[in-house]
Amino acid sequence: MESSHSRPSAQNHDSSNGQPREEISGAESPPSLVPPYWSHRRYESYSSVKNTKPPPITLEDHTEEPSEQSGAVWAEGVTIDDYVLVSGTVPNVGNFVVWNCKIETLDGGSIVIRKRYSEFDDLRRKLLMTFPNSGGAMPPLPPKSLFYKFRPSFLEKRRTGLAYFLNCVLLNPDLSSAPVTKEFIFS
DSSP states (O other), X not given: OOOSSOOOOSSEEOTTTOOEEOOOOGGXXXXXXXXXXXXXXXXXXXXXXXXXXXXXXXXXXXXXXXOHHHHHOOEEEEEEEEEEEEOOSBTTBSOEEEEEXXXXXXXXXXXXXXXXXXXXXHHHHHHHHHXXXXXXTSOOOOXXXXXXXXXXXXXXXXXXXXXHHHHHHHTSHHHHTSHHHHHHHHO
């Protein structure tokens, strides 16, 4: 049994003159309105999109403006310059990487800390528990790998990902002043 309701026509009519008007599909929207990562152009390969680096993190100087947030940020930036491969007692069992992180402070000093990937993971987990709505402020940590975890190319990607994560945490006034973050830095 067919419905007595008619379907709307595929053309829309302009109410001002009764003439059919063109429909604009979402794929034809102006390029200025579409973020670059929504691009579906065929000439871009997956590898070229995957290897794009995130934009650099910048820090604005608001020290002249008295505010609660300007006093909470104490770091200027973080670099992870190198790592040390620590070998276990049995060959290829118990090996791990320790990352040498250098935190530049706003007062001109620096703090050097040495952390394992698991400690970064623990910091992120604790920050998400402390600040449940902060998932967007913290990028995910670089992924783990069972097979490539000691290869130089894998470690380089992990180094840049960990530095980016730590910069996002320390340049955020709420996250950098959290006791969890201070415990990570000073323990």
